[in-house]
Amino acid sequence: MSELNKKTIAEAARGLEDGDFTSEELTRACLDAMEAARDINAFITETPDIALARAGESDARRAAGNATGPLDGIPIAVKDLFCTEGVLTTAGSHILDGFTPPYESTVTQNLRDAGAVMLGKTNLDEFAMGSANITSYYGPVKNPWTADSGDKQGKDLVPGGSSGGSAAAVAALIAPGALGTDTGGSIRQPASFTGIVGMKPTYGRCSRWGIVAFASSLDQAGPLTRTVEDAALLLGGMAGHDAKDSTSAPMDLPDFTAGLKDGIRGLKVGIPKEYTMDGMPAEIEALWAQGRDWLTGQGAQCVEVSLPHTQYALPTYYIVAPAEASSNLARYDGVRYGLRVPGDSLDDMYEATRGEGFGEEVRRRVLIGTYVLSAGYYDAYYIKAQKLRTLIARDFQNAFADVDVLLTPTAPSAAFVIGEKMDDPVAMYLNDIFTVPASLAGLPAISVPAGLDGDGLPLGLHLIAKPFDEATLFRAAFALEDAAGFDAKPGVGPGGGS
Amino acid sequence: MSYLIEGESGDWDVVIGLEVHAQITSQAKLFSGSATAFGAGPNTQVSLVDAAMPGMLPVINEYCVEQAVKTGLGLKAQINRHSVFERKNYFYADLPQGYQISQFAEPIVGEGIVVLDMPDGTTREIGIERLHMEQDAGKSMHDQDPKRSFIDLNRSGVALMEIVSKPDLRSPEEAGMYVRKLRSILRYLGTCDGNMEEGSMRADVNVSVRPAGSGELRTRTETKNVNSVRFIMQVIEHESARQVQAYESDEEIVQETRLFDAARGETRSMRSKEFAHDYRYFPDPDLLPVVLSEDEVEAIRASLPELPDDIKQRFIDTMGLTAYDAGVLVADKETANYFEQVAKGHDAKIAANWVTGNLFGALNKAGRSIADSPVTADALSELLDLMADDTISGRIAKDVFEEMFETGRGAKQIVEDKGLEQITDTGAIEAAVDAVVTDNPDQVADFRGGNEKAIGWFVGQVMKATEGKANPKLVNELLRKKLAK
Structure with missing residues (x-):
């Protein structure tokens, strides 16, 4: 087996440009790795034929001197929440059985136009609702990492979620990059759990058109990669204004890699004091302190800042997101596409279809969302949550008056064992405690792999920047990555190795 | 115009408010580029957005916003420069999204006025509460198959304006006049074609009754989707009589939605559970608020055509018509245009008499509208010329007119062919x-x-x-x- 699948996007782009190998060779290496790692269940649908066809087209373009740019011929994995023309799109749900869209999402179309090669559609929590990739109708994804000591040793671990399949595919060296979506941490938390880079851009940076909606005011597409530079490259191929999405920002697309390596001398980094929480594992605390030292060592200045409404972020999120989801998921009614379970009346058909088509977590959130929007509860829940959301966003605005970026842990723990926390939704929701505030404020944020815990499992550090200041975010993340020097790689599956 | 219902306990007043749904005249739907033409084959005007495919997003049709603002200005209403689309959530097979995008807490148009031209020549102002934009649902067809229902999504997403009156109407006649006047204004503005038989306009009719002279507002019922002026009047007659009877039998009137049965001419309760909705309105996160600058509103104001109330005043002031005649002539745009053309170069009163008398009489008898009158404005003008220069007498003119109406031939030609010139020798x-x-x-x-x-x-x-x-x-x-x- 060639080792081309281990290359980063930047390395692969150079190799393609220098003629060291072809996109077809690169793609075949990734497809081989995909086949070899099938037991981690990272993909719902593999698309080798499409991949090889697009790789061939890319090689032909390059041979003709018409290569489009750094992403031309680069294989990527696509979260199965993006609608892809002619390819089954499931959102990880039974209710979309057999749904093959006749259209391509704007983000995946942008990448096709940039010459990227789709390897397949990755597994995810059902409708992106989850933090462990255990709610998928297509079964859980296994984290390529395994614990080398402690209670978790010898057990299958979760990859985080909801973009668990994408994170696992990148961590398992199947794809150099993957597309995810992040509503409350669905890119950043799995990136932390799998030792890779996961980035959520500013709300409005990427078009939501053609992405199966979970919570419209929070959903954003973003890249999962093995390096910060790759994340900047991949985002460049995804983002851009789209007239078909009214919430897409009408802004020019910058070169996110420009200035990436310019260093952070003089950069002001805020350390939000409210992110120090009771019961936070000492390892996380220590890694966070280490992160401060790394950034200081690179010439940045770390100062304490206050985000006083932080404690309300999680409850606010778990009102806003389910409220929007309860409405967004109303269209899955068995009438026009996907699963239909017949009934004696229209209402019977709805109940049978949605009862069977949606899993437990989706049903839970639809019920919560319906409840908080109901007459008599709307003001107490939804309106109050909107007000808190405004206050949380204002906290960030105030903090960013003094600092350029914020540094926090990405998640309160390393990956846990598949099956844990399943009966305790609140414990599961706590996974997103550090990522949710930036989501509510629509801010760009990134998780960078920074170290291993005592069991040998990866942990990430999290940076948050001002709206549309992805350039500073990437620059700080690059410096952090450089200082951390994280180069551990997972074995695949319990006792496995690659 | 007093309308009293005689009950056993005394007389009762009726209080009426109308919610008129008017389809916005536009080539494309409110949130998608699909066509809106009437009568197309089922499901031939449906985009991915209209069918609520996964991941599809609405994009506001700015022309429809302009049309709504134009209508608001035509109703002399307050224009809200910040308005918000919300989702009205309910399940139905012809509602693909599972919610209707509508405006709720912040509509685009606030309070306004519709002026009614009363038969005695006076006017009466009816208040407009609000106007908001919303998308239409599709159509369910239950009569195509014994077991299954069919869905046509052509109307799904079509832009509607819901125009809500204040409870200012006091009789079936007034309600009828209000709908006709509103329709006339919309047609003058070109914002709705007003074709009720094609479903471009329909009304929800709110009715309550109260002892005559008392100022109270009692519980109202809402009869949905009434699609002709005659039916609206029937709903009010039936519903108000029913309520009076109920009160006089010590029964309660409950706030409820009712259906009109046109075949029986009566309303009945829609008690099925799917109509007991909690719509769970909330701002649609897929859409930004609609924000209008003062300049945009003023530009639309500058584009407004002359409206019926203004034309009526002009006819009275500059042509010496009576308020009644002027009101009749401006009731629809085609008639006003027709009359203005005929009146050019003729005595306005004579022209008015010919249009409202002979022409309307003949049209009524033939069941035709002025738009497809066999006697055009130019042709009638020619006839008036022949009278004015004494070529024919008024009596002969009436005969000539009848022949013109029947055959479509010109006045001069008929007079010459038949030797009808007046003998002045x-x-x-x-x-x-x-x-x-x-x-x-x-x-x-x-x-x-x-x-x-x-x-x-x-x-x-x-x-x-x-x-x-x-x-x-x-x-x-x-x-x-x-x-x-």
């Missing part, structure tokens, strides 16, 4: 007068004996002898001269 008329006077000595004696009225009989005889073509004025003069001798 004094000699010819004098000969006829002489003959009548000579042949009827008894009547002459009668007249000369003081029976002035007998002159009418002589005129009739002369007209008969000249086949109605003699100029009646000349006949009269010559007869008086002859009989005076």
